[in-house]
Amino acid sequence: MENLQALFIEAGTLMLAGMVFVFAFLGLLIIFINTVLVRLAKKYPDAIVENKAQSKKNNKKQDGKGVSPAVVAAISSAVTQYRQQHSAQK
Amino acid sequence: MESLKVLWMSTGLANFELGQVIMMLVGCGLLYLAIARNFEPLLLVPMGFGAILTNIPVAGFSEVGGLLHYIYYAGIDTGIFPLLIFMGVGAMTDFGALIANPKTLLLGAAAQFGIFATLFGAIALNYVGLDFSMKDASAIAIIGGADGPTAIFLASKLAPDLLGAIAVAAYSYMALVPIIQPPIMRALTTEDERKIEMAQLRHVTRVEKIIFPLAVLLMTIFFLPAATPLVGMFCLGNLMRECGVVDRLSSTAQNELINIVTIFLGLGVGSKLSAEQFLNTKTLGILALGAVAFSIGTATGVLMAKLMNKLSKDKVNPLIGAAGVSAVPMAARVANKVGLEANPHNFLLMHAMGPNVAGVLGSAVAAGILLALVG
DSSP states (O other): OHHHHHHHHHHHHHHHHHHHHHHHHHHHHHHHIIIIIHHHHHHSOOHHHHHHHHHHHHHHHHGGGTOOHHHHHHHHHHHHHHHHHHHHHO | OHHHHHHHHTSHHHHOOHHHHHHHHHHHHHHHHHHTSOSSHHHHHHHHHHHHHHTOTTTOTTSTTSHHHHHIIIIISSSHHHHHHHHHHHHHOOOHHHHHSGGGHHHHHHTTHHHHHHHHHHHHGGGGTOOOOHHHHHHHHGGGGOOHHHHHHHHHHHOGGGHHHHHHHHHHHHHTHHHHHHHHHHHHSOHHHHHOOOOOOOOOOHHHHHHHHHHHHHHHHHHOGGGHHHHHHHHHHHHHHHHSSOHHHHHHIIIIIHHHHHHHHHHHHHTTOOHHHHSSHHHHHHHHHHHHHHHHHHHHHHHHHHHHHHHOSSOOOGGGGGGGGOOTTHHHHHHHHHHHHHOTTOOOHHHHHHHHHHHHHHHHHHHHHHHHHHO
Protein backbone atom coordinates (compact mmCIF):
# COMPACT_ATOMS: atom_id res chain seq x y z
CA MET A 1 0.00 0.00 0.00
CA GLU A 2 2.82 2.38 0.91
CA ASN A 3 4.41 1.51 -2.39
CA LEU A 4 1.18 2.42 -4.16
CA GLN A 5 1.01 5.71 -2.29
CA ALA A 6 4.51 6.51 -3.47
CA LEU A 7 3.42 5.67 -7.04
CA PHE A 8 0.42 8.01 -6.74
CA ILE A 9 2.67 10.82 -5.52
CA GLU A 10 5.02 10.14 -8.42
CA ALA A 11 2.07 10.18 -10.85
CA GLY A 12 0.88 13.49 -9.36
CA THR A 13 4.33 15.03 -9.77
CA LEU A 14 4.52 13.75 -13.34
CA MET A 15 1.11 15.22 -14.12
CA LEU A 16 1.98 18.60 -12.69
CA ALA A 17 5.42 18.77 -14.29
CA GLY A 18 4.09 17.39 -17.59
CA MET A 19 1.18 19.78 -17.97
CA VAL A 20 3.25 22.80 -16.91
CA PHE A 21 5.94 21.84 -19.41
CA VAL A 22 3.50 21.18 -22.29
CA PHE A 23 1.78 24.54 -21.70
CA ALA A 24 5.11 26.36 -21.34
CA PHE A 25 6.53 24.77 -24.49
CA LEU A 26 3.50 25.44 -26.68
CA GLY A 27 3.06 28.88 -25.02
CA LEU A 28 6.60 29.80 -26.09
CA LEU A 29 5.69 28.73 -29.62
CA ILE A 30 2.70 31.11 -29.52
CA ILE A 31 4.98 33.97 -28.52
CA PHE A 32 7.42 32.99 -31.29
CA ILE A 33 4.67 32.94 -33.92
CA ASN A 34 3.16 36.24 -32.74
CA THR A 35 6.48 38.05 -32.69
CA VAL A 36 8.96 36.56 -35.14
CA LEU A 37 6.80 34.82 -37.76
CA VAL A 38 4.26 37.65 -38.08
CA ARG A 39 7.10 40.13 -38.69
CA LEU A 40 8.74 37.80 -41.18
CA ALA A 41 5.41 37.47 -43.00
CA LYS A 42 5.22 41.26 -43.36
CA LYS A 43 8.82 41.56 -44.48
CA TYR A 44 8.74 38.65 -46.92
CA PRO A 45 5.21 38.31 -48.29
CA ASP A 46 4.45 35.59 -50.80
CA ALA A 47 5.00 36.57 -54.42
CA ILE A 48 1.73 34.87 -55.36
CA VAL A 49 -0.24 37.06 -52.98
CA GLU A 50 1.22 40.18 -54.57
CA ASN A 51 0.22 38.91 -57.99
CA LYS A 52 -3.26 38.22 -56.71
CA ALA A 53 -3.49 41.72 -55.29
CA GLN A 54 -2.28 43.17 -58.58
CA SER A 55 -4.70 41.07 -60.58
CA LYS A 56 -7.50 42.22 -58.28
CA LYS A 57 -6.61 45.84 -59.05
CA ASN A 58 -6.48 45.07 -62.75
CA ASN A 59 -9.78 43.27 -62.56
CA LYS A 60 -11.40 46.27 -60.97
CA LYS A 61 -10.30 48.36 -63.95
CA GLN A 62 -11.62 45.79 -66.36
CA ASP A 63 -14.87 45.23 -64.53
CA GLY A 64 -16.58 47.65 -66.85
CA LYS A 65 -15.55 45.60 -69.87
CA GLY A 66 -17.27 42.54 -68.39
CA VAL A 67 -14.25 40.19 -68.03
CA SER A 68 -14.59 38.11 -64.87
CA PRO A 69 -11.58 37.68 -62.52
CA ALA A 70 -11.83 33.89 -62.87
CA VAL A 71 -11.37 34.12 -66.65
CA VAL A 72 -8.37 36.43 -66.26
CA ALA A 73 -6.79 34.07 -63.70
CA ALA A 74 -7.37 31.07 -65.96
CA ILE A 75 -5.87 32.81 -69.02
CA SER A 76 -2.83 34.10 -67.12
CA SER A 77 -2.09 30.68 -65.57
CA ALA A 78 -2.42 29.07 -69.02
CA VAL A 79 -0.01 31.63 -70.51
CA THR A 80 2.50 31.07 -67.67
CA GLN A 81 2.26 27.32 -68.15
CA TYR A 82 2.73 27.66 -71.93
CA ARG A 83 5.77 29.90 -71.44
CA GLN A 84 7.28 27.46 -68.91
CA GLN A 85 6.78 24.51 -71.25
CA HIS A 86 8.10 26.49 -74.20
CA SER A 87 11.26 27.55 -72.36
CA ALA A 88 11.77 23.98 -71.04
CA GLN A 89 11.65 22.61 -74.59
CA LYS A 90 14.32 25.07 -75.67
CA MET B 1 3.65 -45.81 -39.24
CA GLU B 2 6.29 -43.83 -37.40
CA SER B 3 6.65 -41.38 -40.30
CA LEU B 4 2.86 -40.93 -40.40
CA LYS B 5 3.00 -40.02 -36.70
CA VAL B 6 5.81 -37.52 -37.33
CA LEU B 7 3.82 -36.07 -40.22
CA TRP B 8 0.74 -35.68 -37.99
CA MET B 9 2.81 -34.04 -35.28
CA SER B 10 4.08 -31.49 -37.79
CA THR B 11 0.57 -30.38 -38.74
CA GLY B 12 -1.07 -27.32 -37.27
CA LEU B 13 -4.08 -29.35 -36.12
CA ALA B 14 -1.95 -31.48 -33.76
CA ASN B 15 -0.18 -28.47 -32.27
CA PHE B 16 -2.93 -25.87 -31.86
CA GLU B 17 -3.43 -24.45 -28.39
CA LEU B 18 -6.63 -22.73 -27.33
CA GLY B 19 -4.89 -19.37 -26.82
CA GLN B 20 -3.54 -19.43 -30.36
CA VAL B 21 -6.98 -20.12 -31.79
CA ILE B 22 -8.47 -17.23 -29.79
CA MET B 23 -5.72 -14.86 -30.93
CA MET B 24 -6.24 -15.91 -34.55
CA LEU B 25 -9.90 -15.03 -34.07
CA VAL B 26 -8.81 -11.66 -32.64
CA GLY B 27 -6.69 -11.21 -35.79
CA CYS B 28 -9.73 -12.08 -37.93
CA GLY B 29 -11.75 -9.57 -35.86
CA LEU B 30 -9.21 -6.85 -36.68
CA LEU B 31 -9.38 -7.80 -40.37
CA TYR B 32 -13.19 -7.61 -40.19
CA LEU B 33 -13.08 -4.16 -38.58
CA ALA B 34 -10.64 -2.96 -41.23
CA ILE B 35 -12.29 -4.47 -44.31
CA ALA B 36 -16.00 -4.40 -43.46
CA ARG B 37 -16.11 -1.37 -41.16
CA ASN B 38 -13.20 0.62 -42.65
CA PHE B 39 -11.61 1.18 -39.20
CA GLU B 40 -8.00 2.35 -39.77
CA PRO B 41 -7.63 -0.28 -42.55
CA LEU B 42 -4.09 0.75 -43.52
CA LEU B 43 -2.78 -0.46 -40.19
CA LEU B 44 -5.37 -2.98 -39.05
CA VAL B 45 -5.04 -5.19 -42.16
CA PRO B 46 -1.29 -5.89 -41.68
CA MET B 47 -1.75 -5.93 -37.90
CA GLY B 48 -4.61 -8.43 -38.01
CA PHE B 49 -2.73 -10.60 -40.49
CA GLY B 50 0.40 -10.37 -38.32
CA ALA B 51 -1.69 -11.58 -35.38
CA ILE B 52 -2.76 -14.62 -37.39
CA LEU B 53 0.80 -15.36 -38.60
CA THR B 54 2.39 -15.05 -35.18
CA ASN B 55 -0.04 -17.56 -33.67
CA ILE B 56 0.53 -20.28 -36.26
CA PRO B 57 1.89 -23.29 -34.37
CA VAL B 58 5.24 -24.81 -35.41
CA ALA B 59 5.92 -22.08 -38.04
CA GLY B 60 7.75 -19.93 -35.47
CA PHE B 61 7.12 -16.55 -37.11
CA SER B 62 7.96 -14.66 -33.93
CA GLU B 63 10.77 -16.88 -32.70
CA VAL B 64 14.43 -16.29 -33.46
CA GLY B 65 14.83 -16.97 -37.17
CA GLY B 66 11.22 -16.05 -37.94
CA LEU B 67 10.26 -13.17 -40.23
CA LEU B 68 8.11 -11.29 -37.71
CA HIS B 69 10.81 -11.61 -35.05
CA TYR B 70 13.26 -9.73 -37.26
CA ILE B 71 10.70 -7.18 -38.41
CA TYR B 72 9.89 -6.40 -34.77
CA TYR B 73 13.47 -6.13 -33.58
CA ALA B 74 14.73 -4.23 -36.62
CA GLY B 75 11.93 -1.72 -36.81
CA ILE B 76 9.90 -1.45 -33.63
CA ASP B 77 12.30 -2.38 -30.83
CA THR B 78 14.76 0.12 -32.27
CA GLY B 79 12.00 2.73 -32.71
CA ILE B 80 12.83 3.19 -36.40
CA PHE B 81 9.38 2.42 -37.89
CA PRO B 82 7.30 4.80 -35.75
CA LEU B 83 9.86 7.53 -36.38
CA LEU B 84 9.75 7.02 -40.17
CA ILE B 85 5.95 7.13 -39.98
CA PHE B 86 6.25 10.38 -38.02
CA MET B 87 8.42 11.83 -40.80
CA GLY B 88 5.69 10.94 -43.29
CA VAL B 89 3.03 12.49 -41.05
CA GLY B 90 5.17 15.64 -40.89
CA ALA B 91 5.33 15.70 -44.69
CA MET B 92 1.54 15.47 -44.81
CA THR B 93 0.92 18.17 -42.18
CA ASP B 94 0.07 21.75 -43.07
CA PHE B 95 0.80 24.06 -40.14
CA GLY B 96 -0.92 26.97 -41.92
CA ALA B 97 -4.07 26.89 -39.77
CA LEU B 98 -1.99 26.73 -36.61
CA ILE B 99 0.32 29.61 -37.57
CA ALA B 100 -2.69 31.71 -38.62
CA ASN B 101 -4.33 31.21 -35.20
CA PRO B 102 -1.48 30.38 -32.79
CA LYS B 103 -3.58 30.42 -29.64
CA THR B 104 -5.05 27.09 -30.73
CA LEU B 105 -1.73 25.63 -29.49
CA LEU B 106 -3.22 26.00 -26.01
CA LEU B 107 -6.06 23.66 -27.02
CA GLY B 108 -3.50 21.08 -28.13
CA ALA B 109 -1.77 21.49 -24.77
CA ALA B 110 -4.99 21.20 -22.72
CA ALA B 111 -6.03 17.99 -24.46
CA GLN B 112 -2.81 16.32 -23.23
CA PHE B 113 -4.34 16.31 -19.75
CA GLY B 114 -5.97 13.02 -20.75
CA ILE B 115 -2.49 11.44 -20.88
CA PHE B 116 -1.35 12.60 -17.47
CA ALA B 117 -4.69 11.99 -15.72
CA THR B 118 -4.69 8.39 -16.97
CA LEU B 119 -1.44 7.78 -15.09
CA PHE B 120 -3.57 7.81 -11.92
CA GLY B 121 -6.05 5.37 -13.42
CA ALA B 122 -3.30 2.93 -14.36
CA ILE B 123 -1.76 3.09 -10.88
CA ALA B 124 -5.24 2.74 -9.29
CA LEU B 125 -5.73 -0.54 -11.18
CA ASN B 126 -3.03 -2.00 -8.94
CA TYR B 127 -5.75 -2.11 -6.25
CA VAL B 128 -7.70 -4.67 -8.28
CA GLY B 129 -4.68 -6.89 -8.76
CA LEU B 130 -3.22 -5.59 -12.02
CA ASP B 131 0.48 -5.04 -11.62
CA PHE B 132 1.27 -1.81 -13.51
CA SER B 133 4.60 -0.08 -12.84
CA MET B 134 5.12 3.63 -13.53
CA LYS B 135 6.70 2.73 -16.89
CA ASP B 136 3.67 0.60 -17.80
CA ALA B 137 1.32 3.38 -16.66
CA SER B 138 3.16 5.97 -18.80
CA ALA B 139 3.08 3.74 -21.88
CA ILE B 140 -0.66 3.12 -21.40
CA ALA B 141 -1.44 6.78 -20.68
CA ILE B 142 0.06 7.92 -24.00
CA ILE B 143 -2.96 6.30 -25.72
CA GLY B 144 -4.71 9.54 -24.67
CA GLY B 145 -2.41 11.36 -27.10
CA ALA B 146 -4.40 9.66 -29.90
CA ASP B 147 -1.28 9.34 -31.96
CA GLY B 148 -0.41 5.83 -33.14
CA PRO B 149 3.32 6.24 -33.91
CA THR B 150 3.91 8.14 -30.64
CA ALA B 151 2.11 5.43 -28.64
CA ILE B 152 4.09 2.64 -30.35
CA PHE B 153 7.38 4.52 -29.95
CA LEU B 154 6.84 5.13 -26.23
CA ALA B 155 5.49 1.63 -25.55
CA SER B 156 8.48 0.04 -27.32
CA LYS B 157 10.79 2.01 -25.04
CA LEU B 158 8.92 1.77 -21.71
CA ALA B 159 6.75 -1.36 -21.80
CA PRO B 160 7.48 -3.63 -24.81
CA ASP B 161 5.42 -6.45 -23.25
CA LEU B 162 2.29 -4.30 -23.44
CA LEU B 163 2.99 -3.01 -26.96
CA GLY B 164 0.41 -5.17 -28.73
CA ALA B 165 -2.46 -4.21 -26.44
CA ILE B 166 -1.45 -0.52 -26.42
CA ALA B 167 -1.22 -0.35 -30.23
CA VAL B 168 -4.57 -2.11 -30.65
CA ALA B 169 -6.18 0.23 -28.09
CA ALA B 170 -4.61 3.37 -29.63
CA TYR B 171 -5.69 2.57 -33.18
CA SER B 172 -9.11 1.27 -32.13
CA TYR B 173 -9.95 4.48 -30.28
CA MET B 174 -8.60 6.62 -33.11
CA ALA B 175 -10.97 4.76 -35.44
CA LEU B 176 -13.77 5.29 -32.93
CA VAL B 177 -13.25 9.08 -32.67
CA PRO B 178 -16.55 9.80 -34.51
CA ILE B 179 -18.37 7.69 -31.90
CA ILE B 180 -16.50 8.62 -28.69
CA GLN B 181 -16.12 12.39 -29.12
CA PRO B 182 -19.52 13.84 -30.18
CA PRO B 183 -21.44 12.92 -26.97
CA ILE B 184 -18.70 14.50 -24.83
CA MET B 185 -18.60 17.59 -27.06
CA ARG B 186 -22.40 18.01 -26.91
CA ALA B 187 -22.51 17.43 -23.16
CA LEU B 188 -19.97 20.17 -22.44
CA THR B 189 -21.26 22.86 -24.83
CA THR B 190 -24.51 24.74 -25.29
CA GLU B 191 -26.37 24.98 -28.61
CA ASP B 192 -25.37 28.66 -28.89
CA GLU B 193 -21.71 27.85 -28.35
CA ARG B 194 -21.80 25.19 -31.06
CA LYS B 195 -23.27 27.75 -33.47
CA ILE B 196 -20.39 30.20 -33.05
CA GLU B 197 -18.83 31.17 -36.38
CA MET B 198 -15.14 31.99 -36.29
CA ALA B 199 -13.29 34.74 -38.17
CA GLN B 200 -11.58 33.74 -41.40
CA LEU B 201 -7.92 32.74 -40.99
CA ARG B 202 -5.19 35.01 -42.36
CA HIS B 203 -2.92 33.97 -45.20
CA VAL B 204 0.28 32.27 -44.00
CA THR B 205 3.40 32.93 -46.09
CA ARG B 206 5.89 30.35 -47.33
CA VAL B 207 8.68 31.85 -45.20
CA GLU B 208 6.61 31.33 -42.04
CA LYS B 209 5.92 27.72 -42.96
CA ILE B 210 9.64 27.07 -43.57
CA ILE B 211 10.82 28.73 -40.35
CA PHE B 212 8.15 27.08 -38.15
CA PRO B 213 9.45 23.46 -38.16
CA LEU B 214 13.01 24.71 -37.66
CA ALA B 215 11.90 26.79 -34.67
CA VAL B 216 10.00 23.84 -33.17
CA LEU B 217 13.10 21.65 -33.55
CA LEU B 218 15.34 24.32 -32.00
CA MET B 219 13.03 24.67 -29.00
CA THR B 220 12.93 20.89 -28.55
CA ILE B 221 16.73 20.74 -28.69
CA PHE B 222 16.93 23.45 -26.01
CA PHE B 223 14.20 22.30 -23.65
CA LEU B 224 13.37 18.63 -24.25
CA PRO B 225 16.07 16.66 -26.12
CA ALA B 226 14.29 13.40 -25.15
CA ALA B 227 11.53 14.35 -27.60
CA THR B 228 13.88 15.14 -30.49
CA PRO B 229 13.59 11.70 -32.16
CA LEU B 230 9.83 12.22 -32.60
CA VAL B 231 9.81 15.99 -33.11
CA GLY B 232 12.98 15.93 -35.23
CA MET B 233 11.62 13.42 -37.74
CA PHE B 234 8.28 15.22 -37.79
CA CYS B 235 9.98 18.55 -38.50
CA LEU B 236 12.20 17.03 -41.19
CA GLY B 237 9.12 15.73 -43.00
CA ASN B 238 7.39 19.08 -42.65
CA LEU B 239 10.42 21.05 -43.84
CA MET B 240 10.71 18.80 -46.93
CA ARG B 241 7.06 19.62 -47.66
CA GLU B 242 7.29 23.36 -47.16
CA CYS B 243 10.73 24.26 -48.54
CA GLY B 244 9.56 23.48 -52.07
CA VAL B 245 12.93 22.31 -53.39
CA VAL B 246 12.67 18.59 -52.54
CA ASP B 247 9.19 17.74 -53.75
CA ARG B 248 10.34 14.26 -54.73
CA LEU B 249 11.56 13.50 -51.21
CA SER B 250 8.42 15.00 -49.68
CA SER B 251 6.26 12.93 -52.00
CA THR B 252 8.22 9.76 -51.14
CA ALA B 253 7.95 10.43 -47.39
CA GLN B 254 4.19 10.93 -47.52
CA ASN B 255 3.43 8.15 -50.00
CA GLU B 256 5.77 5.27 -50.84
CA LEU B 257 7.91 5.31 -47.69
CA ILE B 258 5.05 5.69 -45.22
CA ASN B 259 3.12 2.95 -47.04
CA ILE B 260 6.05 0.51 -46.94
CA VAL B 261 6.76 1.25 -43.29
CA THR B 262 3.08 0.93 -42.41
CA ILE B 263 3.03 -2.63 -43.75
CA PHE B 264 6.03 -3.61 -41.61
CA LEU B 265 4.84 -1.64 -38.58
CA GLY B 266 1.47 -3.40 -38.73
CA LEU B 267 3.12 -6.83 -39.06
CA GLY B 268 5.56 -6.03 -36.24
CA VAL B 269 2.80 -4.90 -33.88
CA GLY B 270 0.72 -7.93 -34.92
CA SER B 271 3.64 -10.17 -33.89
CA LYS B 272 3.10 -8.93 -30.33
CA LEU B 273 -0.48 -10.20 -30.37
CA SER B 274 0.49 -13.64 -29.11
CA ALA B 275 -1.77 -15.48 -26.69
CA GLU B 276 0.57 -15.26 -23.70
CA GLN B 277 1.07 -11.49 -24.11
CA PHE B 278 -2.47 -10.47 -25.04
CA LEU B 279 -4.90 -12.84 -23.33
CA ASN B 280 -4.70 -11.48 -19.79
CA THR B 281 -6.53 -9.04 -17.56
CA LYS B 282 -3.91 -6.36 -18.24
CA THR B 283 -5.22 -6.05 -21.81
CA LEU B 284 -8.73 -5.35 -20.51
CA GLY B 285 -7.29 -2.73 -18.16
CA ILE B 286 -5.36 -1.11 -21.04
CA LEU B 287 -8.46 -1.00 -23.28
CA ALA B 288 -10.49 0.61 -20.47
CA LEU B 289 -7.76 3.12 -19.59
CA GLY B 290 -7.33 4.05 -23.25
CA ALA B 291 -11.00 5.03 -23.47
CA VAL B 292 -10.70 7.06 -20.26
CA ALA B 293 -7.58 8.85 -21.51
CA PHE B 294 -9.25 9.69 -24.81
CA SER B 295 -12.43 10.97 -23.18
CA ILE B 296 -10.61 13.15 -20.62
CA GLY B 297 -8.41 14.62 -23.37
CA THR B 298 -11.47 15.48 -25.46
CA ALA B 299 -13.22 17.03 -22.45
CA THR B 300 -10.27 19.19 -21.35
CA GLY B 301 -9.76 20.40 -24.92
CA VAL B 302 -13.41 21.50 -25.15
CA LEU B 303 -13.30 23.12 -21.70
CA MET B 304 -10.13 25.04 -22.61
CA ALA B 305 -11.80 26.26 -25.81
CA LYS B 306 -14.81 27.43 -23.75
CA LEU B 307 -12.46 29.36 -21.48
CA MET B 308 -10.70 30.91 -24.47
CA ASN B 309 -14.06 31.90 -25.93
CA LYS B 310 -14.90 33.72 -22.68
CA LEU B 311 -11.55 35.50 -22.38
CA SER B 312 -10.60 36.17 -26.00
CA LYS B 313 -11.88 39.08 -28.04
CA ASP B 314 -12.21 36.84 -31.10
CA LYS B 315 -14.92 34.23 -30.78
CA VAL B 316 -13.81 30.61 -30.42
CA ASN B 317 -16.17 27.72 -31.09
CA PRO B 318 -15.54 25.28 -28.18
CA LEU B 319 -16.01 22.30 -30.51
CA ILE B 320 -12.57 22.84 -32.04
CA GLY B 321 -11.04 22.09 -28.62
CA ALA B 322 -11.92 18.41 -29.06
CA ALA B 323 -9.56 18.28 -32.06
CA GLY B 324 -6.67 18.97 -29.64
CA VAL B 325 -6.31 15.23 -28.98
CA SER B 326 -4.62 14.92 -32.44
CA ALA B 327 -6.02 11.87 -34.32
CA VAL B 328 -5.38 13.89 -37.49
CA PRO B 329 -7.55 14.61 -39.43
CA MET B 330 -10.44 12.57 -38.02
CA ALA B 331 -10.90 14.71 -34.87
CA ALA B 332 -11.01 17.92 -36.94
CA ARG B 333 -13.63 16.37 -39.23
CA VAL B 334 -15.71 15.39 -36.21
CA ALA B 335 -15.56 18.98 -34.86
CA ASN B 336 -16.65 20.22 -38.30
CA LYS B 337 -19.52 17.71 -38.44
CA VAL B 338 -20.86 18.49 -34.97
CA GLY B 339 -20.58 22.23 -35.77
CA LEU B 340 -22.52 21.77 -39.02
CA GLU B 341 -25.32 19.98 -37.12
CA ALA B 342 -25.82 23.10 -34.97
CA ASN B 343 -25.29 25.63 -37.76
CA PRO B 344 -25.39 24.39 -41.39
CA HIS B 345 -23.38 27.43 -42.57
CA ASN B 346 -20.56 26.96 -40.09
CA PHE B 347 -17.49 25.23 -41.52
CA LEU B 348 -15.04 24.63 -38.68
CA LEU B 349 -12.67 22.25 -40.48
CA MET B 350 -9.80 24.70 -41.07
CA HIS B 351 -10.19 26.18 -37.58
CA ALA B 352 -10.10 22.69 -36.07
CA MET B 353 -6.94 21.77 -38.00
CA GLY B 354 -5.01 24.25 -35.80
CA PRO B 355 -5.63 22.44 -32.49
CA ASN B 356 -5.44 19.14 -34.37
CA VAL B 357 -1.82 19.59 -35.46
CA ALA B 358 -1.07 21.32 -32.14
CA GLY B 359 -2.21 18.05 -30.54
CA VAL B 360 0.40 16.14 -32.56
CA LEU B 361 3.11 18.44 -31.23
CA GLY B 362 1.62 18.32 -27.73
CA SER B 363 1.54 14.53 -27.59
CA ALA B 364 5.11 14.31 -28.92
CA VAL B 365 6.19 16.74 -26.17
CA ALA B 366 4.23 14.75 -23.56
CA ALA B 367 5.91 11.54 -24.79
CA GLY B 368 9.29 13.27 -24.47
CA ILE B 369 8.48 14.30 -20.89
CA LEU B 370 7.43 10.76 -19.96
CA LEU B 371 10.60 9.36 -21.58
CA ALA B 372 12.78 11.89 -19.78
CA LEU B 373 11.18 11.41 -16.35
CA VAL B 374 10.22 7.72 -16.38
CA GLY B 375 12.36 6.06 -19.06
